[in-house]
Amino acid sequence: MDFIISGTTGFVKNMVSSQSSNPVDAVKDFAKLAILGTTVETARRLATSGWTQFMESFFLTAHFTQDDYPYDWLLQWLSKQPAWSRSREFEITTRSGLRLGVMNTNKSEVEDDEDDDDDKAVLSGGRAKKVAFLPSHNTTHTIFYAGHWLHITRGRTQGTDWYANAETLKISVIARNNDVIKQLVLQAKKEYERDAEHRVHIFLADIYGRWGWNGARQKRPLSSIVLERGIKEMLLEDAKDFLRSEDWYADRGIPFRRGYLLHGVPGSGKTSLIHALAGELGLDIYVVTLSSKGMNDSSLASLMGRVPSRCIVLLEDLDAAFTRSTSRDTAATGSPDTATTKTTTDDGNTLSLSGLLNSLDGVAATEGRLLFATTNHIDRLDPALSRPGRMDVWVDFKNATKWQAEELFKNFFPYEGKKQEEGSDATVQTLSLRPPTSRKKSNCSTHRAPLLTEAEMTDLAKQFSDRVPDGEMSVAALQGYLLKNKTRPREAIEEVEAWVKTERETKAKLKKEKDEKEAKEKAEKDAKEKEEKEKTEAAEKAAAKEKRKLARAKAARRAARRVAKEVPTDSSDSEFDKPATSPADASAATSEKKTEATSDKPAEGSEAHAEALVAALVDAATTTSTVKEAPTELASGASTPVIVHKPAADESCGEVEEQSKDADVDSVPSSSEPKSETSSAETSPSS
Numbered sequence: 001m002d003f004i005i006s007g008t009t010g011f012v013k014n015m016v017s018s019q020s021s022n023p024v025d026a027v028k029d030f031a032k033l034a035i036l037g038t039t040v041e042t043a044r045r046l047a048t049s050g051w052t053q054f055m056e057s058f059f060l061t062a063h064f065t066q067d068d069y070p071y072d073w074l075l076q077w078l079s080k081q082p083a084w085s086r087s088r089e090f091e092i093t094t095r096s097g098l099r100l101g102v103m104n105t106n107k108s109e110v111e112d113d114e115d116d117d118d119d120k121a122v123l124s125g126g127r128a129k130k131v132a133f134l135p136s137h138n139t140t141h142t143i144f145y146a147g148h149w150l151h152i153t154r155g156r157t158q159g160t161d162w163y164a165n166a167e168t169l170k171i172s173v174i175a176r177n178n179d180v181i182k183q184l185v186l187q188a189k190k191e192y193e194r195d196a197e198h199r200v201h202i203f204l205a206d207i208y209g210r211w212g213w214n215g216a217r218q219k220r221p222l223s224s225i226v227l228e229r230g231i232k233e234m235l236l237e238d239a240k241d242f243l244r245s246e247d248w249y250a251d252r253g254i255p256f257r258r259g260y261l262l263h264g265v266p267g268s269g270k271t272s273l274i275h276a277l278a279g280e281l282g283l284d285i286y287v288v289t290l291s292s293k294g295m296n297d298s299s300l301a302s303l304m305g306r307v308p309s310r311c312i313v314l315l316e317d318l319d320a321a322f323t324r325s326t327s328r329d330t331a332a333t334g335s336p337d338t339a340t341t342k343t344t345t346d347d348g349n350t351l352s353l354s355g356l357l358n359s360l361d362g363v364a365a366t367e368g369r370l371l372f373a374t375t376n377h378i379d380r381l382d383p384a385l386s387r388p389g390r391m392d393v394w395v396d397f398k399n400a401t402k403w404q405a406e407e408l409f410k411n412f413f414p415y416e417g418k419k420q421e422e423g424s425d426a427t428v429q430t431l432s433l434r435p436p437t438s439r440k441k442s443n444c445s446t447h448r449a450p451l452l453t454e455a456e457m458t459d460l461a462k463q464f465s466d467r468v469p470d471g472e473m474s475v476a477a478l479q480g481y482l483l484k485n486k487t488r489p490r491e492a493i494e495e496v497e498a499w500v501k502t503e504r505e506t507k508a509k510l511k512k513e514k515d516e517k518e519a520k521e522k523a524e525k526d527a528k529e530k531e532e533k534e535k536t537e538a539a540e541k542a543a544a545k546e547k548r549k550l551a552r553a554k555a556a557r558r559a560a561r562r563v564a565k566e567v568p569t570d571s572s573d574s575e576f577d578k579p580a581t582s583p584a585d586a587s588a589a590t591s592e593k594k595t596e597a598t599s600d601k602p603a604e605g606s607e608a609h610a611e612a613l614v615a616a617l618v619d620a621a622t623t624t625s626t627v628k629e630a631p632t633e634l635a636s637g638a639s640t641p642v643i644v645h646k647p648a649a650d651e652s653c654g655e656v657e658e659q660s661k662d663a664d665v666d667s668v669p670s671s672s673e674p675k676s677e678t679s680s681a682e683t684s685p686s687s
């Protein structure tokens with residue numbers, strides 16, 4: 001090293017001195033400097049890369065991508081790490097494109113404490129806006145975990161679409177084996193699942209045939225669904241039994257799938273029941289909207305092949321996808337013969353019934369899923385779609401019975417027995433949709449209702465149901481009415497009859513309006529059809545008339561040619577002026593027509609002959625020729641008329657004159673025309 005330094009010093013001295021002395025020495029010194037610089041830089045790079053390799057040989061690195069669950073587990077775990085409070089670079093978010101609906105963030109830091117006691121914050125939705133601290137992108141953060149320093153980097157893969165452009169997470173740690181990473185992932189998973197316990201995750205199909213996370217909804221207690229006795233229990237038991245029976249299905253070679261068709265009137269609880277069942281069974285819901293834009297057979301097949309083995313697949317309004325085709329095709333998709341018919345719509349939806357059937361139970365379809373389909377119009381479904389194997393259990397949903405009205409009433413208002421139940425049981429017995437963490441707040445919305453005794457409640461609920469007509473109102477409508485009176489149980493009973501009356505009137509009015517609208521539309525449609533029919537008939541008549549006219553004209557032309565043929569060719573017979581004949585006549589009588597003129601010749605002096613003569617005159621007049629001195633005694637047919645064509649005084653003259661000149665040069669009829677057929681009109685009297 002000393003050598004280098006002293007050498008360098010001497011070298012620099014030399015350089016300085018060589019400035020004034022020998023230029024050859026200066027060049028040498030520059031060369032030495034270049035070599036020295038290159039050597040130093042190479043050594044530096046080798047050292048750096050060696051150090052990196054050395055370090056990397058001790059680092060374990062795990063990669064996680066956004067489209068897989070561990071990414072969400074870890075991100076949620078990270079969001080809860082107190083280390084973020086010390087970090088100098090981080091991301092703060094209230095919204096996440098991930099499955100962080102369960103994000104139970106670092107409460108002390110992310111929630112506004114004032115909100116806890118402030119009703120206003122609840123009303124303004126302040127509680128819903130939780131804030132999360134997350135690692136910022138493209139920065140390496142270090143966290144101490146289980147005796148190791150974790151180096152965490154959030155990044156993004158580069159690609160054209162959303163999936164290729166997904167977020168990534170890289171965790172590196174210096175360790176002898178990957179136990180620490182395994183431990184971390186397992187812990188993150190456990191915490192995630194614990195937080196997710198009260199939630200149902202919803203996934204929606206996207207246009208690429210993939211599933212996108214749409215949010216986590218609070219579980220809905222099954223007890224909040226009021227259905228006729230036994231229905232909920234039957235469905236729950238059936239689903240549980242199915243999920244337990246994988247081996248049983250495998251032993252018998254039966255595809256491990258189960259389908260439920262929930263059909264019936266709107267607002268009767270079909271969707272709510274599925275939501276509640278998903279919560280009860282701990283399954284996520286994968287929703288497919290068959291009528292959505294861009295949906296086609298392959299995207300549906302791809303979606304069905306990608307659902308996880310234990311989940312609920314929900315096909316909402318099953319009939320809707322095919323209502324579209326019904327409206328475009330009078331043969332509705334509900335009939336089997338349209339099963340393979342594809343319908344293309346403006347929005348690119350080309351889903352076919354056969355495509356739907358294949359995706360439900362084709363070879364690529366996932367096993368182990370529960371398929372729920374809802375429809376308001378079961379009659380519109382193809383029998384193939386609803387047959388056992390595809391839809392194994394059918395449930396008919398009707399308007400609220402008196403019993404349902406009574407149960408709904410009990411669900412709405414607090415009473416002593418129920419209050420105890422709520423306090424002791426994690427499963428709330430009300431329709432509250434608030435998360436358990438905010439249950440304290442949820443009581444705020446009901447505590448103003450008078451607390452009834454159980455006996456009072458039984459009595460009031462009975463009174464309520466007595467005043468509600470059986471099977472006339474939907475549960476959704478009753479729920480809407482009770483919501484308006486959620487703090488006034490007694491008034492709700494007193495006013496329910498008036499409400500029923502108003503509902504009936506509204507319904508009647510809506511029905512009347514609908515009927516009128518339909519009648520109007522029908523009348524308009526009929527009028528339009530009639531108009532189109534008349535137009536078509538008129539067009540047909542006009543076409544027929546035109547055809548007849550053409551036929552008459554043709555006959556007339558034939559007759560004219562015949563007449564012309566019968567005129568004596570002797571020039572002495574002709575008393576017409578020049579140019580009595582011009583080659584323009586040749587254009588009036590084409591070779592084809594001349595050939596035709598030889599046939600069907602009526603007998604001279606006959607009635608047909610006379611008619612033909614008249615027609616010939618008309619024809620001649622319409623072909624811009626002048627009839628000069630039509631022969632007399634047509635009726636007798638004794639004398640033969642002579643027709644002389646003159647070029648009309650219009651723009652065709654030039655053409656005719658030209659033809660005339662040509663004719664002067666060569667007035668011989670074309671070879672296709674027999675000479676004998678040359679009409680007298682074509683022969684110049686002067687010749």
Ligand SMILES: Nc1ncnc2c1ncn2[C@@H]1O[C@H](COP(=O)(O)OP(=O)(O)OP(=O)(O)O)[C@@H](O)[C@H]1O
Binds near residue numbers: 270272
């Ligand atoms: N049987 C029921 N028990 C409890 N709540 C119900 C019931 N039926 C309807 N509701 C309430 O009415 C509303 C609409 O219910 P839901 O969407 O489940 O009905 P639906 O039958 O799926 O209607 P649609 O056929 O129009 O989709 C929800 O808020 C739900 O709470």
